[in-house]
Amino acid sequence: ADRPITRMGGNEADTFLSIHRLQLESSGVPRHYWISLYTKLVNEIYDAGDYFTMQYDTDASSWKVVVSAPSGMTCEDTNSIFLIDHAWTFQLKHARKQLLAIPGLLDRMSKLMGCIPPEETIEYEEEEEEFEELSPSEAAASGSHNEDLVEKVLETMWKFVQSYRISHLVSLAMLALCLHAVP
Secondary structure (H helix, E strand, O other), X not given: OOOOOOXXXXXXXXXXXHHHHXXXXXXXXXXHHHHHHHHHHHHOOOOHHHOEEEEEEOOOOEEEEEEOOOOOOOOOOOOOOXXXXXXXXXXXXXXXXXXXXXXXXXXXXXXXXXXXXXXXXXXXXXXXXXXXXXXXXXHHHOXXXXXXXXXXXXXXXXXXXXXXXXXXXXXXXXXXXXXXXXO
């Protein structure tokens, strides 16, 4: 359950500030974001996909992050601070299964890649099994009503995916969708 913090106070928030105040100040993070940052860190809230999407800039021949939230954004909004991480690390043979089985992944990837509007929400069924390789016919037979959206994500993701190898697992090529911090 989320633990919203309505004011900076209490032991956990005080500890957070005592440890990170200099980092926040030297990084230029305005004070009015500190409560939201603390809350997002504690609750692992990665909501950038609700506000941004990536768009190809043909003039610059590169990708850029653009605001996609229908209501836009303001600097005054205390929630206008975002945690950015690797959105999804996967082995290609497991990508389809993960999109269908990991709670929230299809919703998040669909929004980040611009496959659905940010205000839409995807319904999914949780599965508690290990990820195993599925053929396209097995995945389609799984009965998921999100199969069309999964296909769209699998087709679109190549615009954003970057690859890397883990040195001690050279035989397993890993792929990761890497998001870059908003300037």
